[in-house]
Amino acid sequence: MRVAVAGAGVAGLTAALRLGEAGHAVDVYERWPGLGGQAATLDVGGGHRLERYYHHLFTSDRHIAALYDELGMPDELEWRPSSMAFFLEGRSWPFTSPLDLLRFRPLSPLARVRMGLAVLRLQRTAREVRPFESETARAWIVRAMGAQAYAKVWGPLLRGKFGDRADDISMAWLWGKLTMRRRLEGGEARQELLGYPRRSWEPLFEALQARIEAAGGRVLIDRPVARLSAAEEGGFAIIAGAEGSFRAGHDPRRFPPDGVPERYDAVLATVPNDVFRSLLDDDLAARIGQAYLEGLERIEYHAALCLLLELDRRFSPFYWTNVADPELPFVGLIEHTNFVEPERYDGRRFLYVANYLEHGHELLSLDPEALIERYTPGLRRVNPAFERGWIRERWLFREPAAQPIVTVGYGARIPPLATGVPGLWLANTTQIYPEDRGTNYAVRLGEQAAAAMVA
Numbered sequence: 001m002r003v004a005v006a007g008a009g010v011a012g013l014t015a016a017l018r019l020g021e022a023g024h025a026v027d028v029y030e031r032w033p034g035l036g037g038q039a040a041t042l043d044v045g046g047g048h049r050l051e052r053y054y055h056h057l058f059t060s061d062r063h064i065a066a067l068y069d070e071l072g073m074p075d076e077l078e079w080r081p082s083s084m085a086f087f088l089e090g091r092s093w094p095f096t097s098p099l100d101l102l103r104f105r106p107l108s109p110l111a112r113v114r115m116g117l118a119v120l121r122l123q124r125t126a127r128e129v130r131p132f133e134s135e136t137a138r139a140w141i142v143r144a145m146g147a148q149a150y151a152k153v154w155g156p157l158l159r160g161k162f163g164d165r166a167d168d169i170s171m172a173w174l175w176g177k178l179t180m181r182r183r184l185e186g187g188e189a190r191q192e193l194l195g196y197p198r199r200s201w202e203p204l205f206e207a208l209q210a211r212i213e214a215a216g217g218r219v220l221i222d223r224p225v226a227r228l229s230a231a232e233e234g235g236f237a238i239i240a241g242a243e244g245s246f247r248a249g250h251d252p253r254r255f256p257p258d259g260v261p262e263r264y265d266a267v268l269a270t271v272p273n274d275v276f277r278s279l280l281d282d283d284l285a286a287r288i289g290q291a292y293l294e295g296l297e298r299i300e301y302h303a304a305l306c307l308l309l310e311l312d313r314r315f316s317p318f319y320w321t322n323v324a325d326p327e328l329p330f331v332g333l334i335e336h337t338n339f340v341e342p343e344r345y346d347g348r349r350f351l352y353v354a355n356y357l358e359h360g361h362e363l364l365s366l367d368p369e370a371l372i373e374r375y376t377p378g379l380r381r382v383n384p385a386f387e388r389g390w391i392r393e394r395w396l397f398r399e400p401a402a403q404p405i406v407t408v409g410y411g412a413r414i415p416p417l418a419t420g421v422p423g424l425w426l427a428n429t430t431q432i433y434p435e436d437r438g439t440n441y442a443v444r445l446g447e448q449a450a451a452a453m454v455a
């Protein structure tokens with residue numbers, strides 16, 4: 001088969017690897033002038049790369065760890081202790097070890113014990129997601145741990161991921177987070193270990209590209225799919241967008257078409273739902289049918305707004321600070337160089353200021369300087385000594401389809417990989433459930449999609 005894959009994120013590259021290995025001729029089309037999608041990196045100078053959006057792995061992320069092994073790079077992944085805090089009531093509260101919970105004064109002593117026991121009970125006994133699919137995390141937590149625990153801990157945690165949709169998130173999602181992400185025996189019971197590839201995520205993408213090309217495939221960056229239609233002679237026709245199309249944004253209808261249509265026997269789209277819908281011509285959309293397309297439209301995404309700052313000194317003692325004070329205009333502070341030592345970056349220090357926002361939110365339209373202006377009072381609340389002069393360099397990234405909103409009953413709304421048109425497949429982050437979407441599950445999804453396509 002001649003197969004086209006739209007998107008060179010982790011799912012697209014993994015699928016292309018497997019399709020190539022199965023003997024198919026694969027072309028990967030990517031809109032961005034680089035690989036990796038949401039896990040893509042940038043050159044921060046001095047020979048160093050960092051992800052545009054903060055990234056780490058959990059010890060339970062076995063699909064991506066197996067891929068590193070298979071690609072001959074097992075030493076690339078390093079596992080390091082992480083440190084976490086909650087910023088609440090004017091200070092940062094360490095939240096790294098179980099003992100920290102007992103010292104967490106924003107909760108009454110009884111609420112602390114109740115919360116600890118409820119988490120333990122869930123981790124020890126709740127093996128199945130089903131009982132958690134029909135209620136919100138909020139309802140479950142208020143019942144099992146009390147209203148205080150939701151207001152001070154879990155509500156803010158969910159807000160850090162789903163913005164103002166926190167109260168609507170399904171308990172199934174939180175069940176996944178609490179039961180699947182870490183080993184609860186041995187050293188990790190006391191302090192969680194997180195993984196980070198020695199030289200960023202980039203070498204993984206390069207290795208995948210090299211393998212795809214060695215199997216005869218092509219990886220075409222800065223070459224988006226602009227139009228997708230059914231070909232007269234059977235299969236599909238793709239018209240690519242001209243070089244630099246990414247400057248026109250995400251909607252493929254705005255990409256100037258370039259060159260003649262290429263024909264493929266099968267197509268796998270790993271792009272977000274709205275992008276997929278915009279690629280289709282009317283005839284192909286009609287063949288897919290309203291039911292499938294409406295299902296795609298019903299899934300909401302929040303956008304990620306991520307400001308990466310290089311600072312001339314350490315900002316906080318923690319890797320990950322959940323901002324539980326709703327007065328602050330951002331939801332998380334991720335100080336990468338409190339996780340990976342600054343010596344790796346010639347002594348330089350990096351802090352991500354994280355936000356998830358609904359589309360159209362005013363913060364999404366600010367330029368880096370204006371955003372820093374808006375964030376500075378909040379940064380000072382966390383560290384009163386902070387000054388603009390600490391900032392050496394800044395980068396700002398926006399990802400419209402960053403986080404599918406996993407509400408109650410989500411499992412029943414997940415779009416199938418098969419679109420209903422033979423040979424046309426869709427695999428994207430909306431299909432990761434009940435786990436939290438991440439690069440590990442993008443590997444799994446890419447493998448599932450490739451297996452379904454060649455079955």
Ligand SMILES: Cc1cc2nc3c(=O)[nH]c(=O)nc-3n(C[C@H](O)[C@H](O)[C@H](O)COP(=O)(O)OP(=O)(O)OC[C@H]3O[C@@H](n4cnc5c(N)ncnc54)[C@H](O)[C@@H]3O)c2cc1C
Nearest residue numbers: 007009010011031037038053055056224225402438439442
């Ligand atoms: C703020 C943030 C923090 C995160 N933190 C972590 C973390 O700590 N650990 C972790 O494992 N994961 C994390 N993730 C999630 C992880 O990055 C994603 O789940 C994963 O990378 C998704 O891979 P994908 O291939 O499914 O999708 P994507 O990475 O979204 O890939 C889709 C690709 O399609 C391309 N594309 C779009 N339109 C077109 C077109 N018309 N033609 C061709 N290509 C097109 C896009 O440019 C993109 O490269 C984070 C994500 C965000 C936003």
